[in-house]
Each structure stands twice: as C-alpha cells, then as structure tokens.
Amino acid sequence: MNNQTHDGAVPFQPFWNDTPIKTYLFDAFSVLLPAGEQFVISVVESAALQLQQRSTLAEDSRRFVAEERAHQRAHRLYNQQLEKQGFEVSKYEIAIEKDLASVQSKLSLKAQLALAAAFEHVTAVISRVALRQGGLLSTAESTQTRLWRWHCREEVAHQHVTTDLLRALGIPYRQRIFWFMAASALLAFDVLRHVHGFARLDIQRRRVSAGQVRRAAGRLLLRDGMNLGLLAVGWGGYFLPLKADATANCQ
Ligand SMILES: [Fe+2]
Numbered sequence: 001m002n003n004q005t006h007d008g009a010v011p012f013q014p015f016w017n018d019t020p021i022k023t024y025l026f027d028a029f030s031v032l033l034p035a036g037e038q039f040v041i042s043v044v045e046s047a048a049l050q051l052q053q054r055s056t057l058a059e060d061s062r063r064f065v066a067e068e069r070a071h072q073r074a075h076r077l078y079n080q081q082l083e084k085q086g087f088e089v090s091k092y093e094i095a096i097e098k099d100l101a102s103v104q105s106k107l108s109l110k111a112q113l114a115l116a117a118a119f120e121h122v123t124a125v126i127s128r129v130a131l132r133q134g135g136l137l138s139t140a141e142s143t144q145t146r147l148w149r150w151h152c153r154e155e156v157a158h159q160h161v162t163t164d165l166l167r168a169l170g171i172p173y174r175q176r177i178f179w180f181m182a183a184s185a186l187l188a189f190d191v192l193r194h195v196h197g198f199a200r201l202d203i204q205r206r207r208v209s210a211g212q213v214r215r216a217a218g219r220l221l222l223r224d225g226m227n228l229g230l231l232a233v234g235w236g237g238y239f240l241p242l243k244a245d246a247t248a249n250c251q
C-alpha cells in the first residue's frame with residue numbers, strides 16, 4: 001500500500017478512536033507499553049522463581065509472561081506506525097526504558113513486585129472500561145481497535161497473577177499502596193505528557209484545530225461520566241485489603 005501523497009508527505013490518518021483526545025489517550029498508553037511490559041515480565045519471572053515450579057501460580061506466571069511478550073511485540077509495531085505518522089515516539093520509549101531500568105536496579109524484588117502489580121491493576125481497570133458497551137474504545141473496526149480489544153481482554157483475564165504473587169510473597173499492605181500511588185502518578189504524568197505532545201504536533205501541522213481538541217476533551221469529561229466513574233471506582237478498589245491465601249505456592 002502506498003501511503004505517500006504526490007508531494008511525498010504521509011497523509012493524515014483518521015482518528016481511529018472516534019475523537020482526537022480518545023485516540024491520543026490510547027496511543028499515549030501504547031508508547032508506555034513495550035518498556036512497561038518488559039519491566040512487568042522481568043519482575044514476574046523473578047518472583048515466580050520463589051514458587052514451587054509445579055504450582056498453579058508458577059504455571060499462570062509463565063502464561064502471563066508469554067502473553068505480555070506478545071503484547072510487547074504488537075505495541076512495538078503499533079508505535080512504529082505512530083513514528084511514521086510523525087510522532088516522536090521512539091524518543092519517549094527510550095526515556096521510559098531507561099527510567100524503569102534505573103528504578104528496577106534500586107528496588108528490592110518485593111518493591112518491584114508491588115510496582116508491577118500496581119501497573120497491572122491500573123491496566124486492568126482501564127481495560128474493563130475500554131471494553132464495556134459504550135466504553136472508551138470505539139466500536140468501529142480498525143487495526144487499532146482489534147489490537148486493543150485483544151490486549152484489554154488478556155489484561156483483564158491475567159490481572160490476578162500479580163495479585164496472587166503479592167499474596168504469595170507476603171507484600172505488606174503499606175508497601176503495596178505506596179507503590180500503587182507512585183505507579184498511578186507516574187502513569188498519569190506520562191500519559192498526559194504524551195497526549196499533550198500528540199495534540200501539540202497535530203495542531204501545529206493542522207491535522208486538527210485547538211478548538212476541536214478542547215471540545216473533544218470537554219465531551220470526554222461530560223459524556224463519558226459513567227466511564228470516568230468506573231475508572232475511579234476500579235482504581236480505588238486497590239485500597240481494599242487482599243484476602244489471605246495462595247501462600248501454598250511458595251517454596
Ligand atoms: Fe499487556
């Protein structure tokens with residue numbers, strides 16, 4: 001397929017997720033995913049070494065890692081497409097990779113697991129709201145919506161793995177909540193930064209006007225009240241204490 005116009009420029013793609021702001025939000029998450037998933041994979045692999053290797057949780061952890069590797073490959077390609085559209089995605093990806101590697105080198109395995117479980121919780125909460133009828137994902141068929149639906153379903157289905165590992169390794173409530181707050185702040189900062197970068201570039205090159213972006217953001221706040229409410233409730237659910245079990249998986 002030739003994507004170039006007669007003057008050699010790559011033509012603008014339509015906003016695949018109905019509005020500019022919802023498209024930017026999911027594209028912004030995609031930027032975080034290859035490095036974020038690498039972090040989670042490496043933590044789950046290390047944590048799973050503490051388990052009886054024939055336990056259900058060890059088996060679930062192996063499946064979890066295989067799924068995350070597949071997501072990682074898919075989002076690397078997705079991000080390459082964003083780069084081709086003119087967004088400076090690889091620059092962000094490298095910075096996130098470096099930040100996470102440096103955080104990982106300084107933290108104990110328990111702290112790393114608390115951080116990874118927090119990322120997984122936030123991802124699963126967003127995934128549930130993305131997938132619901134009238135949720136944050138467009139019902140229109142596109143490569144992006146198909147990829148996100150597949151990814152979101154697997155996130156919802158495997159979220160219990162990191163929670164089970166938290167229980168199995170006995171992560172204290174305070175440590176779990178501390179890293180949850182840190183993960184939430186980090187994700188919110190990075191996603192908003194990328195959304196801002198995408199919008200600024202598109203406004204500069206007249207793919208969209210500043211007014212259209214503002215109106216799309218306003219509509220998200222006003223018309224997606226239920227989705228935003230569900231996000232808040234799901235996020236807050238992390239403050240509930242975990243039920244004690246699964247310690248039988250430990251060596
Ligand atoms: Fe994933």
Ligand SMILES: [Fe+2]
Nearest residue numbers: 068120123155
């Ligand atoms: Fe995941």
